[in-house]
Each structure stands twice: as structure tokens, then as C-alpha cells.
Amino acid sequence: MDNLIDIKELTVEYTNIQNGIKTITRAVDNVSFSIREGEIYALAGESGCGKSTLSKAITKLVKPLSGEILFEGENIFTQSKEEQKNYPKNVQMIFQNPYSSLNPKMKIGEILKEPLDINTKYSNNRKQTIIKNILGDVGLTEKVLDLYPHEFSGGQRQRIAIARALILNPKFLIADEPVSALDASIQAQIINLLKDLKAQKNLTILFISHDLSVIRYLADRTGIMYFGKLVEENYTSAIFCRPKEDYTKLLLNSAPRLHL
Ligand SMILES: Nc1ncnc2c1ncn2[C@@H]1O[C@H](COP(=O)(O)OP(=O)(O)OP(=O)(O)O)[C@@H](O)[C@H]1O
Numbered sequence: 001m002d003n004l005i006d007i008k009e010l011t012v013e014y015t016n017i018q019n020g021i022k023t024i025t026r027a028v029d030n031v032s033f034s035i036r037e038g039e040i041y042a043l044a045g046e047s048g049c050g051k052s053t054l055s056k057a058i059t060k061l062v063k064p065l066s067g068e069i070l071f072e073g074e075n076i077f078t079q080s081k082e083e084q085k086n087y088p089k090n091v092q093m094i095f096q097n098p099y100s101s102l103n104p105k106m107k108i109g110e111i112l113k114e115p116l117d118i119n120t121k122y123s124n125n126r127k128q129t130i131i132k133n134i135l136g137d138v139g140l141t142e143k144v145l146d147l148y149p150h151e152f153s154g155g156q157r158q159r160i161a162i163a164r165a166l167i168l169n170p171k172f173l174i175a176d177e178p179v180s181a182l183d184a185s186i187q188a189q190i191i192n193l194l195k196d197l198k199a200q201k202n203l204t205i206l207f208i209s210h211d212l213s214v215i216r217y218l219a220d221r222t223g224i225m226y227f228g229k230l231v232e233e234n235y236t237s238a239i240f241c242r243p244k245e246d247y248t249k250l251l252l253n254s255a256p257r258l259h260l
């Protein structure tokens with residue numbers, strides 16, 4: 001299996017100046033790992049260990065201090081103009097809070113059409129067909145198109161966010177705590193939806209969660225982060241059955257249970 005993403009010795013720091021005092025936080029510290037085409041790779045670790053920062057570096061929302069990120073073998077920071085243009089189409093993200101990530105002033109139809117308007121020159125008919133198809137893929141109907149985000153439950157909003165993320169047919173999806181704001185029963189539905197979509201669309205997914213029971217159910221391989229470092233990675237079953245690092249054992253012992 002080929003690697004879709006290679007992360008090499010990646011370090012990301014935040015610099016803040018408050019009352020004239022400069023503080024530097026090393027959120028990601030010399031992290032290296034690869035994500036293979038077609039797999040679900042999970043990143044776990046407690047709050048503040050750098051999971052979101054790592055995913056923001058992959059989506060170019062933050063600039064690393066050092067290291068490299070390769071997408072299909074190409075360094076994402078030194079891509080050609082054409083590759084730079086295509087990168088956001090290939091790499092999409094969904095977030096924890098599906099309400100704040102959807103513009104409350106836009107109808108669902110507009111939310112789903114926007115990425116097509118920005119990134120394609122498709123005819124209106126073709127755009128409508130794509131929107132109809134993606135709604136079907138995430139278990140919604142065309143009835144939602146004229147409604148606003150606040151008219152939906154959290155689970156439905158996350159389905160809409162997933163539809164928007166997948167509308168340009170990306171190769172890679174980053175799901176940053178996509179179910180932690182949802183009720184347990186709804187969590188299971190969204191997790192299963194991601195699993196189905198991954199198989200159906202041959203997606204590669206980076207799944208970020210501090211909930212190990214969800215990761216155990218979903219991920220092919222899992223990396224454990226601690227204070228910005230990747231302390232252990234392995235096939236998910238091996239992480240659960242034969243954890244090597246003390247920190248991984250600690251995390252496993254403190255994991256809440258979700259019944260999927
Ligand atoms: N914009 C920022 N400015 C300064 N420090 C930041 C910024 N964003 C994150 N950090 C710090 O970087 C570290 C890593 O944060 P990050 O959000 O990546 O962690 P996380 O693993 O995603 O946590 P959580 O599970 O709570 O989402 C933390 O110490 C955090 O306080």
C-alpha cells in the first residue's frame with residue numbers, strides 16, 4: 001500500500017506575546033509518521049497534546065517551524081501552482097462542532113454549492129446532481145436544501161458537514177473529534193457513516209479523538225501523542241492488546257466506554 005501522507009520530523013510552535021512577555025509553545029515536537037492510502041489512521045492523546053495542530057499543519061492552516069509534509073510524495077509547502085490549487089480539493093476537514101463550522105446565515109443548498117462554485121466550472125445542473133448524490137451518501141434528502149443549520153440536530157449537522165467536506169471528492173479527510181459533541185447513540189451513527197463512506201469512496205482518513213473506544217472500532221492504525229510527541233504507533237489491535245509505552249497503558253486504562 002502506498003503512503004498518501006508522509007510527515008517527517010515535523011515541529012510546530014506557537015508564539016504569543018502577552019504584556020510584553022513572549023511565550024513559545026511547542027505544540028508538535030519532531031513528529032514523523034505516514035498515512036497509507038485507503039486507511040483510517042487515528043491520533044489519540046489527551047487535550048493539548050497537539051492533535052489539532054498537527055492536522056492544521058496538514059491543511060496548511062499553520063506553518064511548521066521545521067520538518068516536511070508530503071502528499072503523494074510531494075512536499076506540500078513547495079508544490080507547483082497547479083498542485084497548490086488542487087490541494088484543498090484533495091484534503092478536507094470536519095470538526096468537532098458541526099454548528100460553528102457551518103455558516104448559520106447560509107441555507108444548506110448554498111453551503112453545499114459554495115465549494116463547487118469556488119473550485120469548479122461545472123454547469124448548474126451538474127452541481128445540483130452532485131449535491132443530490134452527496135446528500136444521499138450521507139443519509140439526507142433534498143428536503144434539507146432550503147433549511148438553515150440551526151434547524152437540524154447535531155447529528156444531522158455533522159452529516160451536512162461531512163457532505164460539504166466530501167463534495168469535491170477529496171482523497172484525504174481529516175476528522176478532528178467529529179463525534180465528541182454528539183449523544184452516544186448519534187455518535188455510533190456518524191462513526192458508521194464515516195466507515196461506510198471510507199469504503200465507498202476509497203477515502204483515506206485521519207481520525208482525531210481522545211476517545212479510545214471509538215478509535216478501536218474504527219481505525220486501522222493508531223498513533224498516540226503526548227506533549228507534542230508521537231510516543232507510539234501500531235495497528236490499532238496491537239495498540240489495544242500489546243501497548244508498549246507506559247503512557248499508552250495509562251490512556252487505555254482511563255478510556256471511557258462507548259457501546260457500538
Ligand atoms: N493559536 C494558539 N496559540 C498558542 N498556543 C496554542 C494555539 N493553539 C493551540 N495552542 C497550544 O498548543 C498545544 C496543542 O494544542 P492542540 O489544540 O493542537 O491540542 P489537541 O491535542 O488538539 O487538544 P484537544 O484534545 O483539547 O483538542 C496546547 O498547549 C495549546 O494550548
Ligand SMILES: [Mg+2]
Binds near residue numbers: 051052053176
Ligand atoms: Mg484538538
